[in-house]
Amino acid sequence: MAQKPQEEKMLVDRLRPTAEMARAAVVDVKGEERIPIGAAVAELLKQEGVEYVFFLTGGGTATYIVDLQKAKIKCVHVRHEQTAGFAMDAWGRLTTRPGFALPGAGTGLTNFGTGLCQAYSAGSPGVGLVCESGPFDDDKYGGQGIARAENQYQGMCKWVRKVNTPNTMLWQLKRAFRTAVTQPTGPVVVASGNTEINATQNYMVPRRVLYQAIRPPDAWNPKDFYAYGAADPKVIEKTVKWLLEAEKPVIIAGHEAHQDKAQEEFRELAHLLGVPSSGRRIARGMISEEDDINYGRRARGPVFDQADRCIILGLRVGSLEGFGNAPFFPHQIRYCQIHPHPDFTELNLPTDIEIIGNCKTVLQQMIQCCKDMGIKKPLDKWAKWRQFVKDTEESYKKRTIARTDRMVHEMPLHPDYLGRVTAEVLSEEYNDDYIIIIDGYTASAYTTGWNVAKNSGQVLDASETIGIGHSPGMALAAGLSTNREKLVVGLMGDGAVGAAGMDIETCVRWNIPAVFIHHNNNTLINGNWEIFWSKACAVEGNILHDSWEVMPNMHLEKAFAEMGAYPVFIERPEEAKAAIKRACEVAMKEKRPAFVECFVDMDVLHSNFAQPASLVRTAGQFKWDELPEKGKRIIATQLVTPTGLPRLPKDWQDGIAAYQKK
Numbered sequence: 001m002a003q004k005p006q007e008e009k010m011l012v013d014r015l016r017p018t019a020e021m022a023r024a025a026v027v028d029v030k031g032e033e034r035i036p037i038g039a040a041v042a043e044l045l046k047q048e049g050v051e052y053v054f055f056l057t058g059g060g061t062a063t064y065i066v067d068l069q070k071a072k073i074k075c076v077h078v079r080h081e082q083t084a085g086f087a088m089d090a091w092g093r094l095t096t097r098p099g100f101a102l103p104g105a106g107t108g109l110t111n112f113g114t115g116l117c118q119a120y121s122a123g124s125p126g127v128g129l130v131c132e133s134g135p136f137d138d139d140k141y142g143g144q145g146i147a148r149a150e151n152q153y154q155g156m157c158k159w160v161r162k163v164n165t166p167n168t169m170l171w172q173l174k175r176a177f178r179t180a181v182t183q184p185t186g187p188v189v190v191a192s193g194n195t196e197i198n199a200t201q202n203y204m205v206p207r208r209v210l211y212q213a214i215r216p217p218d219a220w221n222p223k224d225f226y227a228y229g230a231a232d233p234k235v236i237e238k239t240v241k242w243l244l245e246a247e248k249p250v251i252i253a254g255h256e257a258h259q260d261k262a263q264e265e266f267r268e269l270a271h272l273l274g275v276p277s278s279g280r281r282i283a284r285g286m287i288s289e290e291d292d293i294n295y296g297r298r299a300r301g302p303v304f305d306q307a308d309r310c311i312i313l314g315l316r317v318g319s320l321e322g323f324g325n326a327p328f329f330p331h332q333i334r335y336c337q338i339h340p341h342p343d344f345t346e347l348n349l350p351t352d353i354e355i356i357g358n359c360k361t362v363l364q365q366m367i368q369c370c371k372d373m374g375i376k377k378p379l380d381k382w383a384k385w386r387q388f389v390k391d392t393e394e395s396y397k398k399r400t401i402a403r404t405d406r407m408v409h410e411m412p413l414h415p416d417y418l419g420r421v422t423a424e425v426l427s428e429e430y431n432d433d434y435i436i437i438i439d440g441y442t443a444s445a446y447t448t449g450w451n452v453a454k455n456s457g458q459v460l461d462a463s464e465t466i467g468i469g470h471s472p473g474m475a476l477a478a479g480l481s482t483n484r485e486k487l488v489v490g491l492m493g494d495g496a497v498g499a500a501g502m503d504i505e506t507c508v509r510w511n512i513p514a515v516f517i518h519h520n521n522n523t524l525i526n527g528n529w530e531i532f533w534s535k536a537c538a539v540e541g542n543i544l545h546d547s548w549e550v551m552p553n554m555h556l557e558k559a560f561a562e563m564g565a566y567p568v569f570i571e572r573p574e575e576a577k578a579a580i581k582r583a584c585e586v587a588m589k590e591k592r593p594a595f596v597e598c599f600v601d602m603d604v605l606h607s608n609f610a611q612p613a614s615l616v617r618t619a620g621q622f623k624w625d626e627l628p629e630k631g632k633r634i635i636a637t638q639l640v641t642p643t644g645l646p647r648l649p650k651d652w653q654d655g656i657a658a659y660q661k662k
Contacts, residue, residue, distance in 0.1 A: 031208035037166055038067030040210045041129070044170055045073055047217050048177045050100045052076050052091070052480055054084035054473075058104030060131025060194045065102070076476060076510060079502040081108045085115015085128070086473030086500075088187065092124035093282050094435070094457050094481050096259050098180040098187075099126045105133040105194070106144030110152060117156045118470060119187040122282070122463035123255050123316065125180035126187035129173070132162070134193040149191035160189040166205045171213035183340035184316075185259050229340060229358030236365045239311075239336055239353050240373070243275070246309035248385045250295065251277040253286045254315025256340050257359040258456045262286075265363035266313070272370055274378020276303060276389045280315055281461055285453030290432075295389045297449050298396035303389055304330055311336045314359045317346035318464045324348035338362050400449065408573050412601045415446040415519050418570075421577040422489070422517065423450035425584060430487055435460065435478045439471035440493030442526040443519040443600075445607045447491055469499030471516065472507055475593075479512035484591055487584055488514040494550055495524040501560070504593055508564035511591040515583045516565075518556060518595065521602035523549040528605060531634055532618055536626040557597040566594035603634070612644030619648050624655035636660050 041064060045053070053068055053075045055061050065075050078084050084101040091099030099119075103112035109130055119126050130149045137145030153160040158179055163169050169192065176188040207216070243249055253266055257279070266286050270277040270293060278296040279286035289296050295303040304310075310333050315321070322328035324346040329335075336353040337345050345354055355362055378386070400420075407417040426434050432452045438444045438461045453459055460474050471490035478488045497518055507514055523529065529537075529547040539546050557567035566586045570579045576598070583594035608614055615635070627635070636659040645653060 031206060031211075033207050034204035035207060035210070036067050037169060037205050037210065038064040039071070040170055040205070040207075041173065042067045042071035042073060043217055044173055045100065046071055048100075049097060052477075053100050053102050054078060054087040054476070055102035056081050056084065056104060056108060058108055058131065060133070060192075061102050061104045061108075063194070064129070064131070075102075076480070076506070078473065078476075078506050080500065081111035082114040082469065083473035083476070083500060083503040083506065085112045085117075085119065086470040087115070087477040088126040088128065089115055089119035089122060089124045089470070090437075090460055090474035090477035091481055092119060092126045092180070092185075092187070093122060093255070093258075093460060094478060096181070096261065097125065098177055099124075099477060101126065101128045102131065103128060104131050106147050109144075109147040109149060113152055113156060114467065115470070115473065116153065116187055116189070118463050118465045118467055120157050121465045123185050123259065124187065125185045125259075127173070127176045127180055128157075128187060128189045130189055130191040132191050132193050149189055153189050158184075158186045158188050160191065162191045162193070164193065166209050167212045170210055174214055183256065183259075184343050185256070228361050229356070230361050231355045231357040231365060233365065233369075235353070235355060236362070236369050239338075239355065240366055240369045242336060242353060243273070243309060243311065244379070247381075248307045249275050249309045249311070249382070250303060250307045251275050251311045251313060252315055253277070253279040253283045253313045253359075253456075255280075255282045256314030256316070256344060257286060258283045258314070260314065260340060260359035262314070262360040262363055263456045265360055265367060269363055269367050269370070271378070272367060272375060274382050274386055276386060279453075279456060280321070281459060281463070283315070283456050284459045285455045285457070288454045289452045290454065292390045293386055295393065296453075297393075298400070299389065299392040301327065302392050304328070304333070306388070307333050309334050309336070311338060312346070312349075313338050313363075314340065314344070316344045317349070320464055396449075410573060410601075412599050413570065413573055413576065415443050415521075415600050415604055417573055418517070418519065418576060418598055418600065419443075419447035419450040422447065422491075422580055423452065425577060425581045426487075426489070427452060429581060429584065432458075434458065434487040434489055435482070436489045436491065437471040437474045437478070438462070438491055439468065439474075439496040440491050440519050441468075441495070441524075442521065442604060442606050443491050443493050443517075446604075468493065468495040471496055472500050472503035475507055475512055475514040475516075476503070476510060479507070479514060480510065484511060484513055486513075487588055488512065489584075490514055490516040492516055492518045493524070494518075494520060494522065497556060498524075498550070501556070504560055504565055504595065505563040507593045512593055513587040513591050514593045515580070515587050516560075516593060516595050517580070517583075518597050519600045520554070520556070520598060521600045521604070522552045523547070523602055526602065526605055528609065530628070531603070531605075531631040532622065532627065534631075535628040536622055553599055555597060557595045560593075560595040564592060566590070566592060568594060568596040570596065570598045603630075605639075609639060610641075612641060612647060615639055615644055616647050619652050624649075624651045632659055 081103045088099035088101040133144040137143030149160050150162050163172050172190045176190050180188050263286050276293045276295045277287045287294050317324045335349045335351045337351050338355045342356050404417045404420045407414045432454045475488045475490050557569050561567035568579050568583045570576045583596050587594045636656045
């Protein structure tokens with residue numbers, strides 16, 4: 001009798017959906033195509049609208065640069081990686097889209113941190129792709145393995161992630177571009193090791209691996225998304241009524257209002273109600289600083305002394321705003337804070353209303369609410385308040401012009417006079433349509449009160465990192481992002497030229513129409529060493545060894561002329577305006593940088609030294625008799641104030657009294 005065949009055991013359930021899918025799968029021939037990982041990165045950057053990559057060549061970066069340039073992405077080679085970071089920062093601030101930088105391993109990674117930190121402080125969207133060395137030198141204190149992005153950049157960007165496999169590289173980069181423009185905006189870093197990523201299978205990776213966690217570009221490109229962030233209409237109505245109750249209201253805008261592209265709505269609301277308004281830093285010009293209701297620059301202090309209610313719109317109140325303390329933000333004022341993210345709310349201010357929403361959208365709601373209330377013109381009850389703002393601005397302008405009139409023949413040059421003539425050229429010749437970069441300590445105190453911002457995005461600074469050397473990198477991004485059609489002015493001190501002057505040559509190579517004005521006072525942090533330190537701290541008796549002064553009166557315009565910049569030297573004050581005008585004309589006409597050398601008075605101090613706390617701090621370091629005669633004279637005649645005198649030690653009080661009797 002024939003034996004019955006034994007039935008095979010069911011070891012796998014082939015009727016389950018996963019098994020059905022496997023049996024029906026069709027081999028994706030395109031997915032098996034091997035491409036360089038750099039080519040896939042280039043595809044993604046093109047999707048994100050990246051036009052320029054800021055980098056310094058190296059083993060890891062060179063792997064990507066070949067494929068980026070094949071994809072027609074322009075690669076800007078800088079002299080120092082910090083410049084790549086500063087360029088990334090400026091691109092993000094000016095365009096509100098992420099700048100892109102490609103630093104290399106080791107010191108490339110650490111050098112890039114300076115610009116990255118500044119961008120994070122400024123809330124500037126950016127993406128850095130760091131090309132690290134591989135794990136073979138981890139923990140060996142050699143090669144380039146000491147520097148690791150996930151260690152160095154914690155707290156200096158929104159997040160940083162090391163990618164160890166090609167499978168997630170594109171996904172992490174796409175995520176980075178999205179995160180960078182998500183409130184609170186800021187830079188993001190993706191790091192790749194040159195063995196795990198770049199050298200994988202001789203740099204060639206199947207498309208199906210690269211696009212394992214993200215759709216290919218021809219399927220879906222999730223690039224632009226918007227946080228509309230509308231507020232509760234009841235809260236909007238409450239806010240408008242709260243503002244209408246004020247006797248002397250003000251509005252102040254910050255960088256997130258600029259990021260949210262809220263300038264049009266900001267101006268409409270301010271003019272509809274007739275509320276004095278202003279902007280800070282990148283948001284200067286949110287309402288034109290020539291507008292009668294703008295209280296920016298010098299008038300801010302007197303206006304805030306009298307204001308009773310203030311709307312803070314997208315301004316992160318930090319160290320440059322006194323962390324929400326008087327005198328910058330007096331606490332007799334009641335505040336309404338409107339921010340796109342709760343992290344920006346300043347908890348130190350007496351706040352009646354807090355709104356979390358998109359700045360542009362919230363302003364649109366407020367405008368509509370005002371119109372629904374029947375408001376069609378500025379409120380008459382604030383007419384005297386608006387006149388006070390206008391008169392205060394005019395008063396300060398006349399006084400500052402009067403004090404510089406006597407400087408026309410003063411030698412050496414005074415930075416306040418240089419600030420005035422620079423502003424006059426920009427106004428008369430360029431209708432205040434320019435971008436200015438503040439990159440000098442003392443120079444900043446004597447220029448920001450003169451230059452006029454008519455639109456948001458005209459003023460670039462070192463944010464709250466208060467660094468030096470950012471102007472060449474920011475000028476690169478400013479020139480390229482405006483297609484070289486707008487004049488860029490870089491205001492530089494001695495520290496800035498020393499830290500990043502070589503990247504002016506990069507600006508020459510890239511035909512940037514920038515004018516770098518060097519306020520040369522032969523020292524870093526102005527001349528306070530000779531005023532305060534020169535007697536007590538003369539260790540060797542050689543000022544170039546004991547102080548932070550540099551070789552005096554160097555004609556650096558000659559050095560930069562060798563690099564291709566147009567050289568200008570201002571020998572006398574009466575020549576300054578014509579010289580700066582000529583430098584601007586050449587920069588715009590020939591599309592190349594100009595370098596203007598100015599020997600300025602090193603005794604001139606930053607306005608910070610007028611603060612009583614500054615003198616108290618100095619008095620804690622020196623006895624009165626340890627001060628040089630020059631310092632005693634300046635302190636007794638210009639720096640001490642009636643309110644600050646009682647805070648000084650007795651020997652200082654006695655010394656000042658004796659000196660003033662002379």
